[in-house]
Amino acid sequence: MNEARKQLWAELSQQQLTHGDIPALETEYVPWYIALMQGFAGWIAALFMLGFIGSIFGWLFRFDNEVSLISVGLICCTGAYLLFRTRTGSVFFGQVGLAVSLCGQMMVAWGLFDWLPIRDALPFFLLAVFQILLTLVMPNFIHRLLTGWFALIAFFWGLDLLGLFGLGAAICSVLFVLVWINDRSWKGFQPVWEPVGYSLALALVQFNGHLILGNPLLDGFHEQSDSIWWHLSPWSAMAMVGLSTILLLQDIIKQYGVPLSSLIGRLILIGGVLIFISGQISTGVSSALLILLVGFAYQRQVLTALGLVALLSFVSWYYYNLATTLLIKSFILMGTGVALLLIRLGVRYVLNKKHVANAATPHDGLGETLFNFAPMNRLKWAVVAMMLLILAAVNITIFKKENLLATGETVLLELAPVDPRSLMQGDYMRLRFAIEREFQQEVPKENHDGHVLVDLDKNRVGRFAGIYRGEPLATQQAKLEYRMREGDIKFATNAFFFQEGKASVYEEAKYGEFAVSDNGELLLHRLRDDAYQVLGENQP
Known part of the structure; x- marks a missing residue:
């Protein structure tokens, strides 16, 4: 093909139709849907191939063959490197190489943790070094992003085992800022630093937030230690987060030529202080704001989107874990929204004040300044x-x-035993009620939803009295709405939500307290023990 191009170019040159050297062959454009199908086919082929190899070398995982595991893993990584080098631009072979390399990395990690104690920091640091080498060597964007991310996770766990809780996340924030504020001077190494920058952003969200399996990584923070590093780590982390904020703001001020004595300069400093303060209250918010700020400042849409998702996710998680009622939570949300709008209007007024003062056309003062928006x-x-x-x-x-x-009218329903393994699941409790078993046989087959009639004793505990069919209620009776979902009977909800870390409080729960309206609508409110004492309120 190349010879034919050269011959054609020579003939055109002889006819004086062209001049100069032959132009470089442009890379053929591949539509995204074709690339997606090629990548999917690459993963299918890779999985079949890895399954075949696994059936042959499965004995490596059943016996103590650390050296063999690591050796086969290195061979897989070498094969992936050759695929990346020889099949540049091929989506199919790129995905095959990625799958083969991930398999090799798993073998190397397995061998390291078989060889060295898993509660020791050394295998994690060795694995981090191995991942860094792969990041530098492998000529593939996705591969570099993943290996950089894996290296940071291994490094984080290594520091965790040394008792340096939280320091890995702080170091990650500093490295993240250093990479992105120096992107202009590292243009020659863009194929390496760009995926590394994105892997740092992913790790920062994971270490300081609750996305991408972040909670397992944060478990070590709750393990108190007598080590001096355990007491110094929060202060060191605080200092490094502050340093990363200072470095970023300094570069933004320098890049845009904003004097610190100016109004905008002072606003930037105030914003940096607010980011730092928010980090002391909740590290997830400060990390998301840091990523969002970098995305805006350096026109990186992926970082901007990641920062927004992380911020919304963490705010939702933080709001959900507040130990207060729905009404108070709604007022908090409304107040936060009003405060943000007022800040927006205030900044708009301050920044436009000079412009309005110097304008030649008359204006209506503050109202025009605040609400001078573009037509909608x-x-x-x-x-x-x-x-x-x-x-x-x-x-x-x-x-x-x-x-x-x-x-609503208070009605108590006795709880029925459930499988202890599924009773407590994170921050909610799986519930069943004894009344479900009592009227399971009487539910009409043609009626999927309806009302059940209960008799109330002196403690407001409801006992099954039959299916409600529109008859008048007695003094000590109530009707409860039920729903049929996949053959199961549900009263409002089958889950009780509580604040994280409070599971032990509800182990003695005996009754679920419902608030019931006149039409039978009910809402789970509290749990009570066998002495009818309130254990806690539902926190949906």
Whole structure:
């Protein structure tokens, strides 16, 4: 093909139709859907090949063959390197090489942890060094991103085992900022530093947040140690997070030529202080803001999107774990939104004040300055209206539920035993009620949803009295709405949510307390023990 191109170029040159050297052959454009199918086919082929190899070398995992495991893993990584080098630009072979390399890395890690104690930091540091070498050597963007991420995780766990809790996340934040503020001077090494920068962002979100299996990595923070490093680590981490914020703000001020004495310079400093303070209250928020700020400052859309997702996710998690009622939570959200809008309007007013003062045309003062927005088309108005409707619907629902909790009739239902292995699942408790077994046989087959009639004793405990068919209720009776879902009977919910770390409080739960409306709608409110004492409120 190359010879034919050269011959054609020579003939055209002889006819004086062209001049100069033959142009370089441009890379053929491959549509994204074709690349996606090629990558999918590459993974299928790689999985079949790895399954075949695993059936042959499966004995390596059943016996103490650390050297053999590591050797075969290195061979797999070498084969992946050759695929990357010889098949540059091929999506199919690129994905095959990635799968083969991941298999080799797993073998190397398995061999290291068979060879060295898993509670020792040394195998984690050795694995981190191995991943760093792969990041530098392998000429593949996704491979470098993953190996850089794996290296940071191994390094984090190694520091964790040394008692340096939280220091790995702080080091990650500093490295993240150093990589991205020096992107202009590292252009020659872009194929290496760019995936490394993204892997640092992923690790930063994982170490300081609750995305991408972040909770298992944070478990070590709760293990108190007598080591001096355990006491110094929070202060060291705080100092390094502050250092990363200072480095980033310094580069932004230098890049955009903003004097510190100017109004914008002072606002930037105030923003940096707020980021640092938010990090002391909640490290997840500061990390997300740091990534978001880097994405905006250096026009990196992927970082901006990751920062937004991390910020929304952590705020949602933090809001969910607040030990307060839905009404208070809704007021917190509303107050936060109003405060952010006021800050936005205040900054807009301050920044436009000088411009309005120097304008030749008359203006209406503060109102025009604050609300001088660009004209909105119908689509924007429709989006705003839809958001307002959604917010109104959500808050109306919350208000109705809070009103039901405040004014509804109290009914207790006895809890039924469940499988102890599934009783406590994270921060919620799986519930079943004894009444479900009592009227399971009487539920009409044609009726999927309906109401059950219960008799109330002096302690407001409900006992099954039959299916409600519209008859008047007696004095000590109540009707409860039930739903049929996949053959199971549900009363409002089968889960009780509580604050993280409070599972032991609810181990003695005997009754579920419901607030019931006149039409039978019910809402799980509290759990009580066998003495009818309140153990805690539901935290949905």
